[in-house]
Amino acid sequence: MLPEMSRSMLRNALILGLFAVATVGLVTIVQQATAERIEVAAREAQIRALAEVLPAGSYDNHLLDNALQLNDALLGDRTLPAYLALKDGQPSGIILQAIAPDGYSGSIHVLVGIGSDGRLAGVRVLSHKETPGLGDKIELAKSPWVLAFVGKSLQDPDEAHWGVKKDQGVFDQFAGATVTPRAVVKAVHRALQYFDAHKNELFARAAAAPTASAPAEERAQ
Amino acid sequence: MSPSYREIAVNGLWKNNPGLVQLLGLCPLLGTSNSTVNALGLGLATALVLTCSNAAVSLIRGVTQTAVRLPAFVMIIAALTTCIELLMQAFTYELYQILGIFIPLITTNCIILGRADAFAARHGTARSAFDGLMMGVGFGLVLVTLGAIRELLGSGTLLANMQLLFGPSAANWRIEVFGSDYKGFLLAILPPGAFLVLGLLIAAKNILDERAEARARALAPAPEPAPSRRVRVTGVIE
Numbered sequence A: 001m002l003p004e005m006s007r008s009m010l011r012n013a014l015i016l017g018l019f020a021v022a023t024v025g026l027v028t029i030v031q032q033a034t035a036e037r038i039e040v041a042a043r044e045a046q047i048r049a050l051a052e053v054l055p056a057g058s059y060d061n062h063l064l065d066n067a068l069q070l071n072d073a074l075l076g077d078r079t080l081p082a083y084l085a086l087k088d089g090q091p092s093g094i095i096l097q098a099i100a101p102d103g104y105s106g107s108i109h110v111l112v113g114i115g116s117d118g119r120l121a122g123v124r125v126l127s128h129k130e131t132p133g134l135g136d137k138i139e140l141a142k143s144p145w146v147l148a149f150v151g152k153s154l155q156d157p158d159e160a161h162w163g164v165k166k167d168q169g170v171f172d173q174f175a176g177a178t179v180t181p182r183a184v185v186k187a188v189h190r191a192l193q194y195f196d197a198h199k200n201e202l203f204a205r206a207a208a209a210p211t212a213s214a215p216a217e218e219r220a221q
Numbered sequence B: 001m002s003p004s005y006r007e008i009a010v011n012g013l014w015k016n017n018p019g020l021v022q023l024l025g026l027c028p029l030l031g032t033s034n035s036t037v038n039a040l041g042l043g044l045a046t047a048l049v050l051t052c053s054n055a056a057v058s059l060i061r062g063v064t065q066t067a068v069r070l071p072a073f074v075m076i077i078a079a080l081t082t083c084i085e086l087l088m089q090a091f092t093y094e095l096y097q098i099l100g101i102f103i104p105l106i107t108t109n110c111i112i113l114g115r116a117d118a119f120a121a122r123h124g125t126a127r128s129a130f131d132g133l134m135m136g137v138g139f140g141l142v143l144v145t146l147g148a149i150r151e152l153l154g155s156g157t158l159l160a161n162m163q164l165l166f167g168p169s170a171a172n173w174r175i176e177v178f179g180s181d182y183k184g185f186l187l188a189i190l191p192p193g194a195f196l197v198l199g200l201l202i203a204a205k206n207i208l209d210e211r212a213e214a215r216a217r218a219l220a221p222a223p224e225p226a227p228s229r230r231v232r233v234t235g236v237i238e
Helices: A004-051 A144-149 A177-206 A210-220 B005-015 B026-029 B036-059 B066-091 B095-102 B104-108 B110-120 B125-154 B168-173 B191-219
Strands: A067-071 A079-087 A090-103 A108-116 A118-128
Touching: A004 A108, A004 A177, A004 B066, A004 B095, A079 A177, A108 B026, A118 A144, A118 B036, A144 A177, B026 B104, B026 B125, B026 B191, B036 B095, B036 B104, B036 B110, B036 B125, B066 B095, B066 B104, B066 B110, B066 B125, B095 B104, B095 B110, B104 B110, B110 B125, B125 B191
Parallel strands: none
Antiparallel strands: A067 A079, A079 A090, A090 A108, A108 A118
16 A cells, blocks of 8 residues: 555646646647638738738738748848749749848838839838837838838838938938938848849749649649 | 725736736737727726636635646636637627737736735635726736826727727727828827836826825824835835
């Protein structure tokens, strides 16, 4: 016979073990039941975000199917996803993700949509930690500031004027917050430079990925 | 002796309100109350976890001995929170992204373990679930009030972005109270604003309580001995 204390310890251990099994079981069931929906929801949210930076008619592929992984100092020196836009099987634009490391409080992640002509189709801020009420005007929800990028390219405005007004550039800054818009403008500029330097190489990858571009061709027929 | 449902409701919603009296769960209370939609989302999630965890803890109160009581409670609470998190991810994905870390942190919200230990471990399942619901609703009401006041002062709007919780049809619930020129009182959205507004809410509750007490004393002058007060509390714990 086990002494009284050991018996109670054993009993407690068993009870706790049973609890662990039961609770993990519950979580597993819910996880199984929701996994598919969560994946769909995450994908839909991503598609909605991507659709904002390229005009609706300019591509006919599923952007997520033509994802690339890029790593370049101009984009922020981290491996970041990029998405090729195809129309009738031909590259019609690209969505780059870029990091502005010099925000007022930490890095700012931006999504930059560029048409095949090198003009910006749209810019959105994905995540940032800027001051609410001051720096957060880079969000479209707070201010239309990011829309000023649409139609700009590496040549328009020229190199010297690619900056906020305080730096003799063409882009507005916010009252009380220059650092934030400056960081975003510079990051978008660098993304354009990256696209300019690697355009052919990036678009060649679209041709090199037949499985990904096949559905687009089918739909085009 | 079990308290009546009426007593439980009064306790959770007013007399022993988790946000205004027990001051439990301050971290999410202050962290997510910068807009009504965030506050409502977290309030609902917390109330749901609290109701389920209270019911579950009450069901198993005969099985667990004192030594393993707390680990067992924590396991239940963590499992329920994870389930809620997964469900929010599946059905309100964008709100889930905004609330972020505060959802898993419901596990560590003291009010949940507090009610499990102080109430659910001693009372029947129905009463415990009701207590969880009332405490959760009490917490949620404070959260939403705080969120609405901070959103109103900080952004000049009410009910902005409700589509995150109620679908696209709620997108036009947004009310611009002070017109579109309102510059916003920045402090209200920042963390200090949360402390200030919560302080004012607690003060308002205490004034109301004092008035009610004065009125009661005027009617029945029999003095009662003062009940003991705990340190980290703005009212009386019972």
